[in-house]
Amino acid sequence: MRHVLRSDLRQRLQEESRSLSAAQSHCHVHVLIPVYCLHLNIKPLLLLLGQDPVVSDMASQYILIFMPGVFFDYTFLVLARYLQTQNRVYPPLICAFIGNVFNAVSQYIAIYVLGFQYEASAACQAASLFVMCACIIAYIRVSGVYEDTWDGWTIEALYDIGGFVRLAVPGLMLVALEEVSFEIGTFVAGSISTLQLAAQGIVFQAAVLSYMVSLGMSIAVNIRVGQHIGAKQIEKAKHTYKVAVTMILTTSTILCILFSTCQSFVANLFTSDPVVRDATAELMTIYAPFPYVDGLSATASGVLKGSGRQFIGAVVNLIAYYAVAIPIGIPLSLLTKMEIRGFWVGLLIGLSFETVVFWIIIWRTNWEKEVLVAASRVAGTKAAKTSSAPLDAENASLLPRQNHIRRASRIYSTPYESDIEFDVSRPAKLPPLRPVLIRRCVTWLCLLMFMVAAIVLRAYQDVYLSFYWRELCLLQPLNASIGVNLTYCGGVAPH
Structure with missing residues:
Protein backbone atom coordinates (compact mmCIF):
# COMPACT_ATOMS: atom_id res chain seq x y z
CA MET A 1 0.00 0.00 0.00
CA ARG A 2 2.82 2.37 0.86
CA HIS A 3 4.45 1.65 -2.52
CA VAL A 4 1.18 2.47 -4.28
CA LEU A 5 0.90 5.75 -2.37
CA ARG A 6 4.49 6.66 -3.27
CA SER A 7 3.88 5.89 -6.94
CA ASP A 8 0.62 7.87 -6.97
CA LEU A 9 2.25 10.78 -5.18
CA ARG A 10 5.15 10.84 -7.63
CA GLN A 11 2.79 10.87 -10.61
CA ARG A 12 0.57 13.60 -9.16
CA LEU A 13 3.56 15.77 -8.26
CA GLN A 14 4.78 15.49 -11.83
CA GLU A 15 1.31 16.42 -13.11
CA GLU A 16 1.22 19.47 -10.85
CA SER A 17 4.67 20.45 -12.06
CA ARG A 18 3.54 20.20 -15.70
CA SER A 19 0.43 22.27 -15.00
CA LEU A 20 2.36 25.00 -13.21
CA SER A 21 5.09 25.06 -15.86
CA ALA A 22 2.52 25.37 -18.64
CA ALA A 23 0.80 28.24 -16.85
CA GLN A 24 4.12 30.00 -16.25
CA SER A 25 5.03 29.54 -19.92
CA HIS A 26 1.89 31.38 -20.97
CA CYS A 27 2.52 34.04 -18.34
CA HIS A 28 5.87 34.64 -20.05
CA VAL A 29 4.23 35.64 -23.32
CA HIS A 30 5.53 39.14 -22.63
CA VAL A 31 8.96 37.98 -23.80
CA LEU A 32 7.55 38.40 -27.31
CA ILE A 33 7.41 42.18 -26.89
CA PRO A 34 11.18 42.71 -27.36
CA VAL A 35 10.93 40.49 -30.44
CA TYR A 36 8.12 42.66 -31.81
CA CYS A 37 10.13 45.81 -31.09
CA LEU A 38 13.04 44.41 -33.08
CA HIS A 39 10.79 43.33 -35.95
CA LEU A 40 9.17 46.74 -36.19
CA ASN A 41 12.52 48.43 -36.64
CA ILE A 42 14.50 45.81 -38.51
CA LYS A 43 15.17 48.01 -41.55
CA PRO A 44 17.55 50.48 -39.83
CA LEU A 45 19.44 47.55 -38.34
CA LEU A 46 19.81 45.88 -41.74
CA LEU A 47 21.02 49.13 -43.30
CA LEU A 48 23.46 49.62 -40.44
CA LEU A 49 24.87 46.16 -41.17
CA GLY A 50 25.48 47.15 -44.78
CA GLN A 51 22.66 45.25 -46.43
CA ASP A 52 21.16 46.25 -49.77
CA PRO A 53 18.47 48.98 -49.33
CA VAL A 54 15.94 47.17 -51.51
CA VAL A 55 16.46 43.88 -49.68
CA SER A 56 16.23 45.69 -46.33
CA ASP A 57 12.95 47.34 -47.28
CA MET A 58 11.42 44.11 -48.54
CA ALA A 59 12.54 42.24 -45.42
CA SER A 60 11.03 44.94 -43.22
CA GLN A 61 7.66 44.73 -44.98
CA TYR A 62 7.71 40.93 -44.90
CA ILE A 63 8.44 40.78 -41.17
CA LEU A 64 5.77 43.38 -40.39
CA ILE A 65 3.09 41.25 -42.03
CA PHE A 66 4.45 38.07 -40.44
CA MET A 67 4.46 39.45 -36.88
CA PRO A 68 1.12 37.90 -35.74
CA GLY A 69 2.55 34.50 -36.56
CA VAL A 70 5.19 34.87 -33.84
CA PHE A 71 2.54 34.64 -31.11
CA PHE A 72 0.92 31.58 -32.69
CA ASP A 73 4.32 29.93 -33.06
CA TYR A 74 5.15 30.60 -29.40
CA THR A 75 1.84 29.15 -28.24
CA PHE A 76 2.20 26.09 -30.44
CA LEU A 77 5.72 25.37 -29.15
CA VAL A 78 4.63 25.67 -25.51
CA LEU A 79 1.66 23.35 -26.01
CA ALA A 80 3.76 20.92 -28.05
CA ARG A 81 6.26 20.61 -25.19
CA TYR A 82 3.33 20.23 -22.77
CA LEU A 83 2.13 17.21 -24.76
CA GLN A 84 5.58 15.77 -25.43
CA THR A 85 6.37 15.58 -21.71
CA GLN A 86 3.34 13.26 -21.46
CA ASN A 87 4.66 11.01 -24.25
CA ARG A 88 2.14 12.40 -26.73
CA VAL A 89 4.50 13.14 -29.59
CA TYR A 90 2.28 12.37 -32.57
CA PRO A 91 -0.40 15.07 -32.06
CA PRO A 92 2.13 17.97 -32.32
CA LEU A 93 3.68 16.26 -35.33
CA ILE A 94 0.31 15.91 -37.06
CA CYS A 95 -0.62 19.51 -36.24
CA ALA A 96 2.69 20.73 -37.67
CA PHE A 97 2.15 18.60 -40.79
CA ILE A 98 -1.32 20.10 -41.30
CA GLY A 99 0.10 23.59 -40.90
CA ASN A 100 2.88 22.92 -43.40
CA VAL A 101 0.46 21.50 -45.97
CA PHE A 102 -1.72 24.58 -45.52
CA ASN A 103 1.34 26.78 -45.94
CA ALA A 104 2.48 25.08 -49.15
CA VAL A 105 -0.99 25.15 -50.74
CA SER A 106 -1.76 28.73 -49.71
CA GLN A 107 1.67 29.96 -50.87
CA TYR A 108 1.17 28.35 -54.28
CA ILE A 109 -2.31 29.78 -54.71
CA ALA A 110 -1.34 33.27 -53.52
CA ILE A 111 1.87 33.60 -55.55
CA TYR A 112 1.35 31.51 -58.69
CA VAL A 113 -2.43 31.44 -59.13
CA LEU A 114 -3.55 34.83 -57.83
CA GLY A 115 -0.30 36.61 -58.68
CA PHE A 116 0.22 38.36 -55.35
CA GLN A 117 3.65 39.68 -54.35
CA TYR A 118 5.97 38.64 -51.55
CA GLU A 119 3.73 40.24 -48.92
CA ALA A 120 1.20 37.45 -49.50
CA SER A 121 3.89 34.90 -48.67
CA ALA A 122 4.33 36.47 -45.22
CA ALA A 123 0.58 36.41 -44.62
CA CYS A 124 0.37 32.75 -45.64
CA GLN A 125 3.26 31.89 -43.34
CA ALA A 126 1.56 33.58 -40.38
CA ALA A 127 -1.75 31.91 -41.23
CA SER A 128 -0.10 28.49 -41.30
CA LEU A 129 1.21 29.04 -37.77
CA PHE A 130 -2.30 29.99 -36.70
CA VAL A 131 -3.58 26.72 -38.19
CA MET A 132 -0.96 24.74 -36.25
CA CYS A 133 -1.85 26.54 -33.03
CA ALA A 134 -5.60 26.06 -33.55
CA CYS A 135 -5.14 22.35 -34.30
CA ILE A 136 -3.12 21.63 -31.18
CA ILE A 137 -5.53 23.59 -28.96
CA ALA A 138 -8.45 21.68 -30.49
CA TYR A 139 -6.70 18.37 -29.82
CA ILE A 140 -6.00 19.23 -26.18
CA ARG A 141 -9.60 20.33 -25.69
CA VAL A 142 -11.26 17.38 -27.44
CA SER A 143 -8.95 14.65 -26.12
CA GLY A 144 -9.28 15.82 -22.53
CA VAL A 145 -5.57 15.29 -21.94
CA TYR A 146 -5.49 18.47 -19.89
CA GLU A 147 -7.87 17.13 -17.23
CA ASP A 148 -5.17 15.35 -15.21
CA THR A 149 -2.36 17.82 -15.86
CA TRP A 150 -3.96 21.27 -15.91
CA ASP A 151 -5.40 22.88 -12.78
CA GLY A 152 -6.33 26.06 -14.60
CA TRP A 153 -4.98 29.56 -14.15
CA THR A 154 -3.84 29.76 -10.55
CA ILE A 155 -2.04 32.40 -8.56
CA GLU A 156 0.93 30.03 -8.19
CA ALA A 157 1.90 30.82 -11.78
CA LEU A 158 2.96 34.29 -10.67
CA TYR A 159 5.35 32.89 -8.06
CA ASP A 160 8.74 31.25 -8.47
CA ILE A 161 9.34 32.97 -11.78
CA GLY A 162 13.03 32.93 -10.98
CA GLY A 163 13.21 29.14 -10.98
CA PHE A 164 11.39 29.01 -14.27
CA VAL A 165 13.62 31.66 -15.83
CA ARG A 166 16.80 29.96 -14.60
CA LEU A 167 15.91 26.99 -16.79
CA ALA A 168 14.20 28.86 -19.63
CA VAL A 169 16.83 31.51 -20.37
CA PRO A 170 19.82 29.14 -20.64
CA GLY A 171 17.65 26.84 -22.76
CA LEU A 172 16.81 29.77 -24.99
CA MET A 173 20.45 30.79 -25.26
CA LEU A 174 21.47 27.21 -26.02
CA VAL A 175 19.35 27.36 -29.18
CA ALA A 176 19.48 31.07 -30.04
CA LEU A 177 23.25 31.48 -29.86
CA GLU A 178 23.71 28.75 -32.45
CA GLU A 179 20.97 30.01 -34.76
CA VAL A 180 22.20 33.60 -34.61
CA SER A 181 25.73 32.53 -35.47
CA PHE A 182 24.45 30.85 -38.64
CA GLU A 183 22.35 33.91 -39.48
CA ILE A 184 25.45 36.09 -39.20
CA GLY A 185 26.66 34.24 -42.27
CA THR A 186 23.82 35.83 -44.24
CA PHE A 187 25.04 39.32 -43.31
CA VAL A 188 28.61 38.38 -44.15
CA ALA A 189 27.57 36.99 -47.53
CA GLY A 190 25.46 40.07 -48.25
CA SER A 191 28.44 42.31 -47.62
CA ILE A 192 30.55 40.33 -50.12
CA SER A 193 28.29 40.05 -53.18
CA THR A 194 24.80 39.10 -54.27
CA LEU A 195 26.21 35.88 -55.75
CA GLN A 196 27.63 34.83 -52.38
CA LEU A 197 24.35 35.83 -50.72
CA ALA A 198 22.40 33.62 -53.13
CA ALA A 199 24.70 30.64 -52.51
CA GLN A 200 24.52 31.24 -48.76
CA GLY A 201 20.73 31.35 -48.86
CA ILE A 202 20.46 28.05 -50.71
CA VAL A 203 22.96 26.18 -48.54
CA PHE A 204 21.39 27.65 -45.42
CA GLN A 205 17.97 26.31 -46.47
CA ALA A 206 19.50 22.89 -47.15
CA ALA A 207 21.18 23.06 -43.74
CA VAL A 208 17.87 23.89 -42.06
CA LEU A 209 16.21 20.89 -43.70
CA SER A 210 19.00 18.50 -42.72
CA TYR A 211 19.05 19.94 -39.19
CA MET A 212 15.45 18.82 -38.71
CA VAL A 213 16.82 15.29 -38.26
CA SER A 214 19.20 16.46 -35.53
CA LEU A 215 16.53 18.64 -33.94
CA GLY A 216 14.06 15.77 -33.77
CA MET A 217 16.67 13.56 -32.16
CA SER A 218 17.54 16.31 -29.68
CA ILE A 219 13.91 16.74 -28.65
CA ALA A 220 13.41 12.98 -28.26
CA VAL A 221 16.57 12.61 -26.17
CA ASN A 222 15.63 15.65 -24.09
CA ILE A 223 12.24 14.19 -23.19
CA ARG A 224 13.30 10.58 -22.64
CA VAL A 225 16.42 11.39 -20.61
CA GLY A 226 14.39 13.80 -18.48
CA GLN A 227 11.72 11.18 -17.86
CA HIS A 228 14.23 8.47 -16.95
CA ILE A 229 16.11 10.78 -14.60
CA GLY A 230 12.82 11.76 -12.96
CA ALA A 231 11.99 8.07 -12.52
CA LYS A 232 15.49 7.32 -11.20
CA GLN A 233 16.23 5.03 -14.14
CA ILE A 234 19.86 5.92 -14.73
CA GLU A 235 20.74 3.01 -17.01
CA LYS A 236 17.74 3.72 -19.22
CA ALA A 237 18.80 7.36 -19.49
CA LYS A 238 22.26 6.27 -20.63
CA HIS A 239 20.80 3.73 -23.04
CA THR A 240 18.59 6.45 -24.55
CA TYR A 241 21.42 8.69 -25.67
CA LYS A 242 23.52 5.73 -26.82
CA VAL A 243 20.71 4.65 -29.14
CA ALA A 244 20.32 8.25 -30.30
CA VAL A 245 24.02 8.47 -31.17
CA THR A 246 23.77 5.30 -33.25
CA MET A 247 20.76 6.62 -35.12
CA ILE A 248 22.24 10.07 -35.72
CA LEU A 249 25.48 8.58 -37.08
CA THR A 250 23.46 6.50 -39.53
CA THR A 251 21.35 9.39 -40.79
CA SER A 252 24.36 11.72 -40.88
CA THR A 253 26.21 9.28 -43.12
CA ILE A 254 23.33 9.34 -45.59
CA LEU A 255 23.15 13.14 -45.55
CA CYS A 256 26.92 13.47 -45.89
CA ILE A 257 26.91 11.23 -48.97
CA LEU A 258 24.02 13.23 -50.43
CA PHE A 259 25.70 16.61 -49.96
CA SER A 260 29.07 15.29 -51.15
CA THR A 261 27.89 13.67 -54.37
CA CYS A 262 24.73 15.53 -55.36
CA GLN A 263 25.67 19.20 -54.96
CA SER A 264 24.47 20.19 -58.43
CA PHE A 265 21.22 18.28 -58.02
CA VAL A 266 20.46 19.96 -54.69
CA ALA A 267 21.37 23.37 -56.13
CA ASN A 268 19.03 22.78 -59.10
CA LEU A 269 16.16 22.35 -56.65
CA PHE A 270 16.57 26.00 -55.62
CA THR A 271 17.81 27.86 -58.71
CA SER A 272 18.19 27.64 -62.48
CA ASP A 273 20.98 30.23 -62.66
CA PRO A 274 24.19 28.37 -63.66
CA VAL A 275 26.47 30.86 -61.90
CA VAL A 276 24.55 30.59 -58.64
CA ARG A 277 24.39 26.82 -59.05
CA ASP A 278 28.17 26.53 -59.35
CA ALA A 279 28.76 28.77 -56.34
CA THR A 280 26.24 26.75 -54.34
CA ALA A 281 27.91 23.46 -55.29
CA GLU A 282 31.29 24.74 -54.07
CA LEU A 283 29.82 25.90 -50.78
CA MET A 284 27.91 22.66 -50.29
CA THR A 285 31.19 20.74 -50.43
CA ILE A 286 32.24 22.60 -47.28
CA TYR A 287 28.87 21.86 -45.66
CA ALA A 288 28.97 18.09 -46.37
CA PRO A 289 30.53 17.00 -43.01
CA PHE A 290 28.21 19.23 -40.97
CA PRO A 291 25.49 16.59 -40.38
CA TYR A 292 27.95 14.53 -38.30
CA VAL A 293 29.05 17.24 -35.88
CA ASP A 294 25.66 18.95 -35.93
CA GLY A 295 23.86 15.70 -35.13
CA LEU A 296 26.21 14.71 -32.32
CA SER A 297 26.06 18.23 -30.88
CA ALA A 298 22.25 18.31 -30.99
CA THR A 299 22.03 14.90 -29.32
CA ALA A 300 24.40 15.99 -26.56
CA SER A 301 22.41 19.20 -26.18
CA GLY A 302 19.28 17.11 -25.66
CA VAL A 303 21.01 15.14 -22.91
CA LEU A 304 22.09 18.33 -21.14
CA LYS A 305 18.63 19.87 -21.38
CA GLY A 306 17.00 16.65 -20.21
CA SER A 307 19.17 16.69 -17.11
CA GLY A 308 18.50 20.37 -16.43
CA ARG A 309 21.98 21.64 -17.34
CA GLN A 310 20.97 24.24 -19.91
CA PHE A 311 23.28 26.83 -18.38
CA ILE A 312 26.37 24.69 -18.95
CA GLY A 313 25.29 24.08 -22.52
CA ALA A 314 24.70 27.78 -23.11
CA VAL A 315 28.17 28.68 -21.83
CA VAL A 316 29.84 26.09 -24.07
CA ASN A 317 27.69 27.27 -26.97
CA LEU A 318 28.74 30.87 -26.40
CA ILE A 319 32.43 29.98 -26.35
CA ALA A 320 32.23 27.63 -29.33
CA TYR A 321 30.50 30.06 -31.66
CA TYR A 322 31.53 33.50 -30.45
CA ALA A 323 35.07 32.79 -29.30
CA VAL A 324 35.99 30.16 -31.89
CA ALA A 325 33.70 29.91 -34.92
CA ILE A 326 32.89 33.52 -35.76
CA PRO A 327 36.38 34.96 -35.02
CA ILE A 328 37.77 32.38 -37.44
CA GLY A 329 34.99 32.49 -40.03
CA ILE A 330 34.61 36.23 -40.60
CA PRO A 331 38.31 36.93 -41.36
CA LEU A 332 38.43 33.90 -43.66
CA SER A 333 35.40 35.25 -45.52
CA LEU A 334 36.39 38.89 -45.81
CA LEU A 335 40.19 38.72 -45.99
CA THR A 336 40.78 35.66 -48.18
CA LYS A 337 39.55 34.34 -51.49
CA MET A 338 37.44 31.72 -49.72
CA GLU A 339 34.61 34.26 -49.38
CA ILE A 340 31.51 32.76 -47.70
CA ARG A 341 33.12 29.31 -47.69
CA GLY A 342 35.54 30.65 -45.08
CA PHE A 343 32.66 31.45 -42.76
CA TRP A 344 31.38 27.88 -42.97
CA VAL A 345 34.87 26.58 -42.24
CA GLY A 346 34.84 28.65 -39.07
CA LEU A 347 31.42 27.27 -38.14
CA LEU A 348 32.66 23.73 -38.70
CA ILE A 349 35.62 24.29 -36.37
CA GLY A 350 33.46 25.88 -33.67
CA LEU A 351 30.77 23.21 -33.90
CA SER A 352 33.39 20.45 -33.67
CA PHE A 353 34.80 22.10 -30.55
CA GLU A 354 31.32 22.30 -29.02
CA THR A 355 30.57 18.65 -29.80
CA VAL A 356 33.77 17.42 -28.15
CA VAL A 357 33.19 19.51 -25.01
CA PHE A 358 29.54 18.45 -24.74
CA TRP A 359 30.40 14.75 -24.82
CA ILE A 360 33.24 15.18 -22.34
CA ILE A 361 30.72 16.76 -19.95
CA ILE A 362 28.26 13.91 -20.49
CA TRP A 363 30.99 11.29 -20.06
CA ARG A 364 31.97 12.85 -16.72
CA THR A 365 28.37 13.22 -15.50
CA ASN A 366 27.49 12.05 -12.00
CA TRP A 367 24.06 10.62 -12.81
CA GLU A 368 23.20 9.86 -9.19
CA LYS A 369 23.62 13.54 -8.39
CA GLU A 370 21.47 14.53 -11.37
CA VAL A 371 18.69 12.29 -10.06
CA LEU A 372 18.80 14.07 -6.69
CA VAL A 373 18.77 17.51 -8.32
CA ALA A 374 15.83 16.57 -10.53
CA ALA A 375 13.90 15.22 -7.57
CA SER A 376 14.40 18.37 -5.52
CA ARG A 377 13.34 20.48 -8.51
CA VAL A 378 10.09 18.56 -9.02
CA ALA A 379 9.34 18.55 -5.31
CA GLY A 380 9.75 22.32 -5.21
CA THR A 381 12.62 22.35 -2.72
CA LYS A 382 16.26 23.28 -3.12
CA ALA A 383 17.38 20.08 -1.45
CA ALA A 384 15.84 16.79 -0.48
CA LYS A 385 14.98 17.19 3.18
CA THR A 386 12.94 15.14 5.61
CA SER A 387 9.70 16.78 6.76
CA SER A 388 7.89 16.16 10.00
CA ALA A 389 4.71 14.62 8.62
CA PRO A 390 4.74 10.91 7.78
CA LEU A 391 3.35 9.71 4.49
CA ASP A 392 -0.09 8.23 4.92
CA ALA A 393 -3.36 8.20 2.99
CA GLU A 394 -4.65 11.30 4.71
CA ASN A 395 -1.57 13.37 3.90
CA ALA A 396 -1.32 12.02 0.37
CA SER A 397 -4.91 12.99 -0.34
CA LEU A 398 -4.03 16.58 0.40
CA LEU A 399 -1.46 16.71 -2.35
CA PRO A 400 -1.50 18.21 -5.64
CA ARG A 401 -5.05 18.98 -6.73
CA GLN A 402 -5.47 21.75 -4.14
CA ASN A 403 -4.81 25.29 -5.37
CA HIS A 404 -1.90 26.09 -3.12
CA ILE A 405 1.76 25.22 -3.05
CA ARG A 406 2.90 22.27 -1.00
CA ARG A 407 6.32 21.07 -0.10
CA ALA A 408 7.32 17.49 -0.72
CA SER A 409 10.70 15.93 -0.42
CA ARG A 410 12.17 12.66 -1.57
CA ILE A 411 14.43 10.57 0.62
CA TYR A 412 17.01 8.40 -1.06
CA SER A 413 18.97 5.50 0.30
CA THR A 414 21.11 4.99 -2.81
CA PRO A 415 20.03 5.52 -6.41
CA TYR A 416 20.00 1.77 -6.99
CA GLU A 417 18.75 0.21 -3.78
CA SER A 418 15.17 1.28 -3.19
CA ASP A 419 12.33 3.21 -4.64
CA ILE A 420 11.89 6.92 -3.99
CA GLU A 421 10.09 7.79 -0.79
CA PHE A 422 8.18 10.99 -0.19
CA ASP A 423 7.56 12.80 3.03
CA VAL A 424 4.91 15.46 2.95
CA SER A 425 4.71 18.51 5.17
CA ARG A 426 1.87 20.93 5.65
CA PRO A 427 1.04 23.29 2.80
CA ALA A 428 3.57 26.08 2.56
CA LYS A 429 2.26 29.60 3.04
CA LEU A 430 2.48 31.68 -0.09
CA PRO A 431 4.39 34.97 0.05
CA PRO A 432 2.27 38.14 0.05
CA LEU A 433 0.53 38.64 -3.26
CA ARG A 434 0.76 42.44 -3.41
CA PRO A 435 4.56 42.72 -3.96
CA VAL A 436 4.40 40.00 -6.59
CA LEU A 437 1.62 41.77 -8.48
CA ILE A 438 3.49 45.06 -8.29
CA ARG A 439 6.63 43.51 -9.77
CA ARG A 440 4.69 41.84 -12.56
CA CYS A 441 2.77 45.03 -13.37
CA VAL A 442 5.96 47.10 -13.44
CA THR A 443 7.52 44.56 -15.82
CA TRP A 444 4.52 44.73 -18.14
CA LEU A 445 4.45 48.52 -17.99
CA CYS A 446 8.12 48.80 -18.95
CA LEU A 447 7.67 46.38 -21.83
CA LEU A 448 4.59 48.21 -23.08
CA MET A 449 6.55 51.48 -23.00
CA PHE A 450 9.22 49.85 -25.16
CA MET A 451 6.50 48.65 -27.52
CA VAL A 452 5.01 52.13 -27.84
CA ALA A 453 8.47 53.58 -28.51
CA ALA A 454 9.07 50.94 -31.19
CA ILE A 455 5.75 51.78 -32.87
CA VAL A 456 6.58 55.50 -32.87
CA LEU A 457 10.02 54.83 -34.36
CA ARG A 458 8.41 52.70 -37.03
CA ALA A 459 5.86 55.40 -37.87
CA TYR A 460 8.58 58.04 -38.31
CA GLN A 461 11.16 55.70 -39.80
CA ASP A 462 11.33 57.46 -43.15
CA VAL A 463 11.93 60.80 -41.43
Missing part, protein backbone atom coordinates in the same frame (compact mmCIF):
# COMPACT_ATOMS: atom_id res chain seq x y z
CA TYR A 464 15.00 59.80 -39.45
CA LEU A 465 16.29 57.70 -42.36
CA SER A 466 15.90 60.50 -44.90
CA PHE A 467 19.53 61.53 -44.42
CA TYR A 468 20.57 58.05 -45.50
CA TRP A 469 18.61 58.21 -48.73
CA ARG A 470 19.97 61.66 -49.57
CA GLU A 471 23.50 60.40 -49.07
CA LEU A 472 22.83 57.28 -51.09
CA CYS A 473 21.02 59.09 -53.94
CA LEU A 474 20.77 56.32 -56.44
CA LEU A 475 18.30 54.91 -58.88
CA GLN A 476 18.02 51.16 -58.60
CA PRO A 477 15.32 48.99 -60.15
CA LEU A 478 13.76 46.38 -57.96
CA ASN A 479 13.83 42.80 -59.13
CA ALA A 480 12.44 42.67 -62.65
CA SER A 481 10.15 39.82 -61.74
CA ILE A 482 8.24 42.19 -59.47
CA GLY A 483 8.10 44.89 -62.10
CA VAL A 484 8.48 47.94 -59.86
CA ASN A 485 11.07 50.72 -59.93
CA LEU A 486 12.04 52.57 -56.76
CA THR A 487 13.81 55.92 -56.68
CA TYR A 488 15.84 56.81 -53.60
CA CYS A 489 17.09 60.19 -54.81
CA GLY A 490 15.77 63.44 -53.47
CA GLY A 491 15.12 61.99 -50.04
CA VAL A 492 12.35 59.68 -51.26
CA ALA A 493 12.48 56.51 -49.23
CA PRO A 494 11.00 53.21 -50.36
CA HIS A 495 7.59 52.21 -49.06
